[in-house]
Amino acid sequence: MSTDCSTDYDVVIVGAGFAGMYQLHRLREAGFRVRVFDAATEVGGTWYWNRYPGARVDIESTHYSYSFDEELQQEWDWSERYAAQPEILAYARHVADRFDLRRDIAFSTRVEGLDWDETTQTWTVRTSPATAQGVQGAPGAPAEEIPHGGGQTWTARFVVLATGCLSVPQRPQFPGMEDFAGELCYTSDWPHDGVDLTGRRVAVIGTGSSGIQTITAIAEQTAALEVFQRTPNFAIPAHNRTLTDEERAAVKRDYAQIRAADRASGLGFATYDGTTPLTDHSAEEVERELDARWARGGLGYSRAFTDVMTNAESNEVLAEYAREQIRARVDDPELAELLSPRSYPLASKRMCVDTGYFEVYNLPHVHLHDASTHPVERFTETGLRAGGEDFEVDVIVLATGFDAMTGAITQIDITAGGLSLAQKWEHGPRTYLGLMTAGFPNLLTVTGPQSPSVLTNMLVSIEFHVDWITRLLTTMRERGLTRVEARPEAEDDWVQVNNDIAGASLMPQGASWYMGANIPGKERVFMPFAGGSHTYIGLVEGFTAANHHGFRFADCSGEQVPVRAA
Structure with missing residues (x-):
């Protein structure tokens, strides 16, 4: 200068x-x-701080990575389709090491x-x-x-x-927080040594992306899991899995094409955007397209047709298809309805990518509570009170966003x-x-x-x-x-x-x-x-x-x- x-x-x-x-x-x-x-x-930034159970990227790992250095692309191998937080943080550290x-x-x-x-x-x-x-x-x-x-x-x-x-982080203040004798955790600042939730009674407040990932990860190990949901979220299956050696090799061969497609796309990663409005298609054609998108998984679901985010009727078709999938995965019809978003258009709130979220509500010890009609009123010494009912828990997790x-x-x-x-x-x-x-x-x-x-x-x-x-x-x-x-x-x-x-x-x-x-x-x-x-x-x-x-x-x-x- x-x-x-x-x-x-x-x-x-x-x-x-x-x-x-x-x-x-x-x-x-x-x-x-x-x-x-x-x-x-x-x-590592957000991947340094956000170490909560189940923290995972919601864009496929091969796309959620640097493209600026060919040797870096060729030497790094992603283990899963959607990498978990420890692997993403390891990648950040690798980049810091490599470039000093x-x-x-x-x-x-x-x-x-x-x-x-x-x-x-x-x-x-x-x-x-x-x-x-x-x-x-x-x-x-x-x-x-x-x-x-x-x-x-x-x-x-x-x-x-x-x-x-x-x-x-958004850290809401509830009356009585200082009275709670148990353990209070935030998904946005999870203890780096972890928290053992095995056999413990846990309450989770919030069902955005962090809440959904945490709930899915901890449900099996808890003795009781009380989930307080203010607004249900659309969650598209990730179909996450381990990548094969052949798949990793193919990605490395095709990185130039992958990156070019990402930069040319509306979401910054190739989602095979639809080129016509939903209204141009028959009901059978729409269903086939949505079946295919659901089977592939990921955030590209909302890009099936060009008018999904401008035409309320078209948006509702995709929203209802997603609600049908919730009903198919949740045994209790009333619970499935409570988990089904109806108060806003699909993708007008950040959609989530899930790895078995809705199925956890079929477990007998997992309970969902509607915080919009029965809000959390206060913390108590032994837990919290919501909708006039007291819940005794050992751990309260606040997944309340940013x-x-x-x-x-x-x-x-x-x-x-x-x-x-x-x-x-x-x-x-x-x-x-x-x-x-x-x-x-x-x-x-x-x-x-x-x-x-x-x-x-x-x-x-x-x-x-x-x-x-x-x-x-x-x-x-x-x-x-x-x-x-x-x-x-x-x-x-x-x-x-x-x-x-x-x-x-x-x-x-x-x-x-x-x-x-x-x-x-x-x-x-x-x-x-x-x-x-x-x-x-x-x-x-x-x-x-x-x-x-x-x-x-x-x-x-x-x-x-x-x-x-x-």
Whole structure:
């Protein structure tokens, strides 16, 4: 970067998950001085923290992996179609080892604040020591030996927020929580030494993805399992299994085609998207297609026809087919109905991929309770009270989700020009392309709000954003530029585009974490870009080719400089 405006680092990256790791690799490879800060004591991001029983990726492992290095692709073997958390964390550690990433990561360090100095055109990064429970350090190194940057300040020309979309837990407060004499666990911060639930009475509050995976994993070992469900979820079978040597070899031969198909798809992984609306097909043709999709399993179910997310009647056909499958798997008709979603369109809330979830309710010691009509009222010394009934349990598990997309960003005290980012986003996020927010120069986000992010294969979205940011900063360095920011009018247009696309679909009809509906007091705004990964990539590349439309640049003197496409 410019030698006239020196800083401790060219770029500070917040977060050492898959986004932060790749961003570090790309920028360091390009010759930038980079430092990463992460509150954990090891790489992995959400896969470091989320160690609850049954934690598993919901996109096939071969697609949920890096594509940037051919040797990495060829040397790593996935054991299952849908990898479990320990294997994904092992993969993250392998990548950190292979590219020697840890030497530029400050672990056990929380970024408390970011302050923009308009005079020097730099960010001041304020950090503090982070304490995590039961965590382990880098392989072969005690936690206390891992370098950290807590309790210090640093300056950087640019900051990249690779903080993750699902990294700030939602922790509801129930009356009497302090009275409970048993063990209280959170799926979002499961003890790293594990919890032995064998023969114990357990209550699980929440049936989103984390809840479904936990319930499925622990049901057999518990003496009694009380599940408190506020809203039932659509769950598509994973048909998970061990991959054969032949399958792994075939994937390695076909990686180029697999990655190309992923980047060209709406969800960021090949789902064999339908090309015609459901209304163009006979009932028999629709049933055959849904039978085939159900037999294959996975999140591609909702992509069977082009009008599933825009036509309520078409959506209901897929929803009713899914409910039929629940009725076929659950012995008790009343229980099957309680497990059947009816209050929102299919896929307007994040669909789940299950590995035998509905069948656990056929076990005599597993009981489902409708928390929408009989809510949890309070914790007691021996358990909890819901709907006027007391339940005695040894362990309570809170699977209550996250402050998605914006929570990890707004919990950092980010200020520029007297304005805090949390204030600016009080009524919902405002970004340009999900990459920057006007008024906060040189602050970039990976898979931020108003990008496709959580509606896609995150690895495809991460790689696209990281590659774009790397290209941007390299171009700026080549042209002697030190400042980039989103134009307010471009941001206004992008916010409107996001609202229009979401509003033309059925997506906002679900009271989902996409809308922030799970966070009390959070304004309901549909946060991700709903136009599809492939559409988004085309738009961003088009704006970039059009002389970085929507951005403005300046050199270290503050003089604005137009940047034409190379």
